[in-house]
Amino acid sequence: MHNHIDFETRYVMCVDIDKCTGCGACMVSCQAENNIAPMEDGSNKLKTLTWMLVYELNNGKNFPDREVAYLPRPCMQCENPACVPVCPVVATAKDEEGGIVSQIYPRCIGCRYCMAACPYHARYFGWFDPKWPEGMDKTLSPMTSTRPRGVVEKCNFCHTRLMNARQRARQEGVDPLKMPEDWYQPACVESCPSGAITFGDINNPEHKVHELAHSKYAFRLLEKLGMDPQVYYISRREWVRKQADHHTAEEKH
Amino acid sequence: MDRNLFPEGVTRCGLPKFMAWCGFILLFLLWGVYASFQVFYHGIGVTGLDNYFGFGLWITFDLAVIALGAGAFFTGFLKYILKIDQLKNIINLTVIVGFLCYSGAMLILTMDIGQPGRAWFGYWHPNVHSMLTEVIFCITCYCTVLIIEFIPLILEQKQLNKIPFLHHLAHNLHVNMALFAGIGTFLSTFHQGSLGGMYGVMFGRPYAFREGFFIWPWTFFLFVLSAVGSGPVFTVLICALMEKLTGRKLVDYKVKALMGKIAGAMLCLYMFFKIIDTWAWAVGYLPSVGMTFDQMFYGTIYGKWLLWTELGLCGVLPAIMLITPSIRNKPFWLYTAAILDCAGITINRYVFTVQSIAVPVMPFDKWQTYAPNWAEWATSGMIVAYGALVISLAYRYLPVFPQEVKLNK
DSSP states (O other), rough: OOOOOSSSEEEEEETTTTOOOOOOOHHHHHHTTTTOOOOOOOOTHHHHHHHSSSEEEEEEOOOOOOOOOEEEEEEOOOOSSSHHHTTTOOOOOOOBBBOOOEEEETOOOOOOOOHOOOTTEEEEEEOOOOOOTTTTGGGGGTTTTOOTTSSEEEESSSSSHHHHHHHHHHHTTOOOOOGGGGGGOHHHHHOOOOOOOEEEETOOOOHHHHHHHTTTEOOOOTGGGOOSSEEEEEEEEEEHHTTTTTTTOOOOO | OOOGGTTTOOOOOOHHHHHHHHHHHHHHHHHHHHHHHHHHHHHHGSSSSSSOSHHHHHHHHHHHHHHHHHHHHHHHHHHSSOOGGGGGGGGHHHHHHHHHHHHHHHHHHHSSSSSSGGHHHHHOOOOOOOOOHHHHHHHHHHHHHHHHHHHHHHTSSGGGGSHHHHHHHHHHHHHTTTHHHHHHHHHHHHHHHHHHHHHHTTOOOOTTOOOOOEEEEEHHHHHHHHTTHHHHHHHHHHHHHHHHTTTTTOOOOOHHHHHHHHHHHHHHHHHHHHHHHHHHIIIIHHHHHOOOOOOGEEEHHHHTTHHHIIIIIIHHHHHHHHHOHHHTTTTTHHHHHHHHHHHHHHHHHHHOOOOOOHHHOOOOOOOOOOOOOOOOHHHHHHHHHHHHHHHHHHHSOOOTTHHHHHTTO
């Protein structure tokens, strides 16, 4: 069941939950960077497009012992993704250096099997035609494609920024597989005011994430299911770490 | 006026009565056509589906009708390959029901996918690892086989059959029907199985995930068995309903009881494996991923009653009823068992489709509920209306039931 591919570069995100204030700047910058149209009626949150979603966690206790934590959830870019093998038309794949799970919008037929397979709810369907308020179309990011309705879309770690960084590397004679970490940062990382999100190549010891991901406080969501996400969370609070997985598991699948 | 089009020697109601009946069906059909227009024009945002429930009533409907339409391939297999001759008296109806179930499912699928214009990508860019690719190939190929199996029956219409070319074409297709029955059996078995496999491979969804045999999860085999355990009695139910509506005997009861016996035997086999599978899932797999049996159920809408109803009331009970000759040979009990059997398989398809994705897998996530809205009901109703219309026309004008003249003398 495990389809592991060894990449020379593997981009991962580390989110320090103890630093996250739940401000939502990551969500907003993601929407702007990736040309996600505002919905005419956003009241049904289960039909909105939010590639980056901030969950609110709590320790289950009442005031004054209550503690709250915020958990930003982009696409996990799993090393063993549940969504990729199920797609009937190879619209989603994980085969490029960097280990990002791609989504090819013109290929997607909108069957939503990948959404059913993903337990992180990281995949979103375009239920309606995207409509931008008058004038707002001029603020669209020229680097990111817009999507028609009827296809599945998701966070891709702002892949266009990776493309730009690689182009810069080639121009400046740097190995595109060994770029300095600040050359490629997704929009959410750049906009986080509390510096809770760190991003880089886990295989490169010069990148901070290499050390952060190996911290004893680091964990990943649902490790027991064996999807091996490329998003790591860090928390020094045990109750937060416990909420990431089902700790009664006897064995790892 | 249309008396000359009736099959030889049968009696049918007057044309005005038939037109009134068709008009009644058309009301549902038109309501569904209006909903389809809304879906195609505005997108499937008009349905009750959302980002949690990418699969809902439509997929449940598809899976259920395809399982219940399994009477076509399985009865064809028994009639043409295993040579159980008695089944020739109901084989035409099984082919029509199968054709309607599969073509209806395909019509629903064109609405269900977000980009209907790209439906052919399944052939053009196939992912050999995806169970859905197998489904796409098998469902379209098998639907074609069903059309080929339906054609000779249409050509046997009294007036058409007078044309020598069509008469010979129908005859030759009949002669080669064993070949199509064989192809259909192969395609449909894999198709039914891969529908089960679709859920069994979702390793991020503990409700549905199953480890299994070679490349197939157990659900692959469970779906095949459950389909052949319910498809034959679904055809019997359709036949009984037609007899009730028309007031005429169409198929000898012995044939229906035989279909019940076949479905009962298959249902017993299915229940045996299904119970073992459920047990292994509850006490083996779930604890291994840190979840419990109780966590798989929630409130009334996703309660354990669904599981017990599926396994007990609509599983073990009809299985026993169908294999017990004294019960099976009484029409009331045969039909009751058939209804329970079909309801159980439909519940199974529902929970695999909806409950699988309603279960919160992330510990801090919450249960979500789903209710289909009018657009989904209307389009599903449209398919039922389409089926009723085709069966009504087939009954009136085609020689579907070889025993009808003799039974009504």
